[in-house]
Amino acid sequence: MGVGTEDPLPEEQRTDVTPREVMDADEISRAVVRMAHQVLENDHDAEKLMVIGIPTRGVPLARRLAAAMEQIEGRAFPVGELDITFYRDDLRHQPTRTVGPTRLPAPIDDAVVVLVDDVLYSGRTASAALEALRDIGRPRAVRLAVLVDRGHRQLPISADVVGKDLPTAAAESVRLRLQETDGVTGVTIARAERES
Amino acid sequence: MRHLLSTADLARDEAESILDLAEEMKKVQSRRVKKLPALRGRTIVNLFFEDSTRTRSSFEIAGKWLSADVINVSAKGSSVSKGESLRDTVLTLSAMGIDAMVIRHPASGAPAQAAGWTNACVVNAGDGTHEHPTQALLDAFTLRRHFRAATGDPEADWSGRTVAIVGDVTHSRVARSNVLLLETLGAEVVLVAPPTLMPSGVGTWSCRTSNDLDAVLPEVDAVMMLRVQRERMHGGYFPTPREYTVGYGLTRDRLALLPEHAAILHPGPMNRGLEISADAADAATSRVLDQVAAGVAIRMSVLYHLLGGDEKIDATSLIGTKGQTA
Amino acid sequence: MTVIPLRSSVPARLLITGVALADGTTTDIFVDHEVFADPADAPDDVERIDGTGLVALPGLVDPHVHLREPGREDAETIRTGTAAAARGGFTAVQAMANTTPVTDTADVAREVAGIAAEQGACEVVVCGAITKGLAGEQLAELGLIHRATGTQCFSDDGMCVADPQVMRRAFEYVRAFDGVLAQHAQDPRLAGPDACCHEGEVSGKLGLGGWPVAAETTIVARDVELAALTGARYHVCHVSARETLDVIRAAKARGVRITAEATPHHLLLTTDLLTGYDTTFKVNPPLRTAEHVEALRQAVADGTVDMIATDHAPHAPQDKDHAFVDARPGMVGLEQSLAVVVDTLLTPGLLDWEGVADRMSYAPAKLLGLAGQGRPVAPGEPANLCLVDPSARRTVDPADTASLSRNNPYAGRDLPDPVRLTVCRGHVTYRR
Numbered sequence: 001m002g003v004g005t006e007d008p009l010p011e012e013q014r015t016d017v018t019p020r021e022v023m024d025a026d027e028i029s030r031a032v033v034r035m036a037h038q039v040l041e042n043d044h045d046a047e048k049l050m051v052i053g054i055p056t057r058g059v060p061l062a063r064r065l066a067a068a069m070e071q072i073e074g075r076a077f078p079v080g081e082l083d084i085t086f087y088r089d090d091l092r093h094q095p096t097r098t099v100g101p102t103r104l105p106a107p108i109d110d111a112v113v114v115l116v117d118d119v120l121y122s123g124r125t126a127s128a129a130l131e132a133l134r135d136i137g138r139p140r141a142v143r144l145a146v147l148v149d150r151g152h153r154q155l156p157i158s159a160d161v162v163g164k165d166l167p168t169a170a171a172e173s174v175r176l177r178l179q180e181t182d183g184v185t186g187v188t189i190a191r192a193e194r195e196s
Numbered sequence: 197m198r199h200l201l202s203t204a205d206l207a208r209d210e211a212e213s214i215l216d217l218a219e220e221m222k223k224v225q226s227r228r229v230k231k232l233p234a235l236r237g238r239t240i241v242n243l244f245f246e247d248s249t250r251t252r253s254s255f256e257i258a259g260k261w262l263s264a265d266v267i268n269v270s271a272k273g274s275s276v277s278k279g280e281s282l283r284d285t286v287l288t289l290s291a292m293g294i295d296a297m298v299i300r301h302p303a304s305g306a307p308a309q310a311a312g313w314t315n316a317c318v319v320n321a322g323d324g325t326h327e328h329p330t331q332a333l334l335d336a337f338t339l340r341r342h343f344r345a346a347t348g349d350p351e352a353d354w355s356g357r358t359v360a361i362v363g364d365v366t367h368s369r370v371a372r373s374n375v376l377l378l379e380t381l382g383a384e385v386v387l388v389a390p391p392t393l394m395p396s397g398v399g400t401w402s403c404r405t406s407n408d409l410d411a412v413l414p415e416v417d418a419v420m421m422l423r424v425q426r427e428r429m430h431g432g433y434f435p436t437p438r439e440y441t442v443g444y445g446l447t448r449d450r451l452a453l454l455p456e457h458a459a460i461l462h463p464g465p466m467n468r469g470l471e472i473s474a475d476a477a478d479a480a481t482s483r484v485l486d487q488v489a490a491g492v493a494i495r496m497s498v499l500y501h502l503l504g505g506d507e508k509i510d511a512t513s514l515i516g517t518k519g520q521t522a
Numbered sequence: 523m524t525v526i527p528l529r530s531s532v533p534a535r536l537l538i539t540g541v542a543l544a545d546g547t548t549t550d551i552f553v554d555h556e557v558f559a560d561p562a563d564a565p566d567d568v569e570r571i572d573g574t575g576l577v578a579l580p581g582l583v584d585p586h587v588h589l590r591e592p593g594r595e596d597a598e599t600i601r602t603g604t605a606a607a608a609r610g611g612f613t614a615v616q617a618m619a620n621t622t623p624v625t626d627t628a629d630v631a632r633e634v635a636g637i638a639a640e641q642g643a644c645e646v647v648v649c650g651a652i653t654k655g656l657a658g659e660q661l662a663e664l665g666l667i668h669r670a671t672g673t674q675c676f677s678d679d680g681m682c683v684a685d686p687q688v689m690r691r692a693f694e695y696v697r698a699f700d701g702v703l704a705q706h707a708q709d710p711r712l713a714g715p716d717a718c719c720h721e722g723e724v725s726g727k728l729g730l731g732g733w734p735v736a737a738e739t740t741i742v743a744r745d746v747e748l749a750a751l752t753g754a755r756y757h758v759c760h761v762s763a764r765e766t767l768d769v770i771r772a773a774k775a776r777g778v779r780i781t782a783e784a785t786p787h788h789l790l791l792t793t794d795l796l797t798g799y800d801t802t803f804k805v806n807p808p809l810r811t812a813e814h815v816e817a818l819r820q821a822v823a824d825g826t827v828d829m830i831a832t833d834h835a836p837h838a839p840q841d842k843d844h845a846f847v848d849a850r851p852g853m854v855g856l857e858q859s860l861a862v863v864v865d866t867l868l869t870p871g872l873l874d875w876e877g878v879a880d881r882m883s884y885a886p887a888k889l890l891g892l893a894g895q896g897r898p899v900a901p902g903e904p905a906n907l908c909l910v911d912p913s914a915r916r917t918v919d920p921a922d923t924a925s926l927s928r929n930n931p932y933a934g935r936d937l938p939d940p941v942r943l944t945v946c947r948g949h950v951t952y953r954r
Contacts (some may be wrong), residue, residue: 397724
């Protein structure tokens with residue numbers, strides 16, 4: 001469903017004109033390790049720290065991030081996923097959306113929740129995720145970790161941890177592919193044109 | 197999906213999608229905040245021409261937990277006698293700009309007729325002796341959970357499963373919806389009833405039929421006992437309640453004929469001692485209370501499937517939710 | 523196209539040239555006021571109609587229509603119902619007794635006959651009720667109604683005279699004036715108020731109350747014995763089932779004085795049309811399956827069924843816009859009757875035009891004892907004529923009607939559009 005990519009155009013309406021790779025598999029791996037260090041640095045004293053991915057690509061990314069954190073810290077961090085379909089503010093402007101699972105490894109009350117998404121764009125996905133979390137419990141703190149921040153925010157949202165800042169034009173689209181979901185790994189950027 | 201009038205309208209992937217989402221809804225119900233913002237700003241009218249506290253309140257809660265505005269309209273008593281036609285009642289409510297109409301009516305076909313008169317989505321909440329699709333969906337939901345728990349396989353499906361539906365099939369909207377849905381899902385259905393309570397033309401249905409409950413019970417994975425309505429007891433369909441129980445009741449003795457894993461279902465309310473014995477109703481494999489508990493989750497799922505998006509934008513079916521049960 | 527009540531017009535003079543008669547011969551027809559005359563006597567300045575390719579049938583007679591007046595003038599009146607009849611090629615109809623008040627007294631019969639004489643676009647026979655209020659208990663004023671209007675035919679149509687003793691007494695009583703009882707055959711126990719769909723696969727699936735064939739057949743079988751016992755005339759309304767046809771066939775073989783009618787809708791439409799719960803298709807007796815339709819067509823062809831009757835049953839929308847079981851049964855039929863007969867009987871070769879003339883004119887006129895109707899188109903005979911274009915077709919539009927009601931089951935169907943001109947006793951009651 002591509003909920004994780006904050007692309008204003010649904011995939012089927014998008015024509016990628018000469019997609020250009022801006023991060024390859026190695027760069028992504030290094031970025032994830034860097035992000036893991038930053039997360040741990042910010043919340044090194046947290047007793048309950050959990051990593052929650054926002055579908056679709058935020059979920060495998062969350063697993064990668066947690067694995068990297070485990071490498072550094074020598075202990076496992078609980079991983080989960082949070083479906084935000086019901087909280088999307090554009091629900092009524094789309095065909096009925098498939099609802100994904102919400103799997104939380106433990107109650108989120110008093111935990112530090114690290115929300116993970118692939119691309120931060122308008123900020124609407126992150127905002128919906130915050131709303132969804134509020135209905136589930138009361139975390140001590142919520143952090144936002146994204147692999148790519150491409151700018152063009154429409155809401156007062158900012159990420160705590162960013163893998164790569166990527167200046168883009170609004171007409172461009174940024175796409176993350178991961179081995180786990182797409183069979184290849186890389187971040188590409190392309191001019192998006194609406195099909196007439 | 198524009199309306200839910202009959203379970204025959206559901207393709208297998210749509211039905212599975214409703215069951216899958218109901219699992220998610222069920223999880224939401226264990227949360228402190230049970231309300232989801234999914235249908236904020238939508239208006240649902242429960243239009244009940246027949247009393248049914250259980251069905252009405254579960255639709256009402258389902259709508260409210262999805263943040264819709266829910267209005268109950270009781271239109272009990274014959275609209276014919278009040279001089280207003282069914283069409284006028286439907287047009288009047290439609291004119292108020294509602295998004296969905298949940299209709300319970302003592303006459304078969306009334307929701308289907310209403311769907312032709314309104315732009316709102318219509319959900320059949322039970323029409324006469326025709327269908328009761330959400331009841332069949334919650335039965336299927338309960339059964340699927342039962343099969344998955346019994347086998348330990350979270351992906352267990354319906355192939356090779358046999359479900360017996362026992363009792364007054366002729367007058368049962370639950371039975372009709374269940375036959376159609378269970379067969380869509382891939383299960384085999386056996387109808388068991390005295391010949392007087394078998395629907396006309398049942399020979400053309402794709403399910404099997406039998407008048408011998410004892411012969412059927414050993415081969416089933418679930419048995420669904422239908423309620424015997426009071427008016428049938430004196431309608432000449434069978435000589436006495438006692439004879440009915442001996443022939444078609446799930447008595448204590450018959451329990452022993454059921455395979456150990458087989459689930460016992462009843463749409464309620466039960467006539468204990470008539471179609472179902474207390475031993476059967478309270479057996480460890482009885483899923484009667486699970487059926488009741490599934491009502492709200494199923495109706496939330498149905499309402500979301502109907503109203504969750506903008507139906508004017510190419511309404512795609514909700515597929516691709518495989519493996520989402522946690 | 524116009525329809526003119528008989529009273530407001532004067533008999534015409536018309537010469538129709540080169541037209542085929544029902545027997546296939548080609549001739550000229552001279553309508554000379556109220557009678558057909560020798561075409562050789564037609565003056566030069568008379569209106570001429572080119573009849574090439576057309577067929578001249580005797581004016582059609584419908585032994586079973588509901589004109590709703592008095593009581594439900596919002597659904598139909600004698601004026602609009604007979605106008606619809608004229609558009610359908612009819613020059614006489616019998617108006618059933620289930621009006622409000624019921625035609626169970628001479629006064630009501632006289633009132634209906636009076637309105638018909640004033641406003642009718644065809645002849646109207648007033649059918650009397652068999653029992654008071656159609657309740658099936660006490661005899662209506664059979665003799666007084668007969669004296670008042672000359673009617674010989676009595677029926678509780680809409681309701682079945684279920685009590686065998688009441689039916690027996692009625693049979694015996696009307697023998698005094700050789701009356702005939704037209705039975706709406708429906709055992710009220712086997713097919714009660716909830717029965718609204720042919721009992722079978724469709725009723726089982728839709729959860730609609732079943733109307734079993736046996737509810738019709740058993741009543742007809744019983745009535746046949748009562749007719750035999752009393753020697754009275756018996757007419758079966760709107761026979762719908764194959765098994766009933768067997769009973770009628772056997773009764774005729776025994777010499778019982780029995781006639782039967784079939785409706786156009788039972789000759790064309792089947793029960794699967796009920797799948798969408800469209801109450802337009804609710805009718806009593808119900809639409810049945812294709813096997814019954816086929817048996818009915820054969821029975822009209824072989825004469826087991828003597829005549830076609832529309833059971834024209836106009837209803838206002840507010841009587842149809844209910845849940846299926848609550849909606850009023852019945853459908854209009856006058857304007858499409860001949861069209862359906864052409865498609866289901868003539869075109870397949872089951873009847874020729876002479877057969878159509880018999881089933882739609884001679885036989886019903888005989889049943890009703892109408893001396894001036896059901897006569898051949900020939901010099902010296904009363905000028906009752908239905909001029910037919912066998913090749914015209916059109917898609918049925920329920921709004922294009924002289925009836926006040928729109929409950930037309932043929933809506934959207936492509937059907938023949940045969941009637942070009944209707945002449946009733948020399949009055950042009952319809953032309954297009």
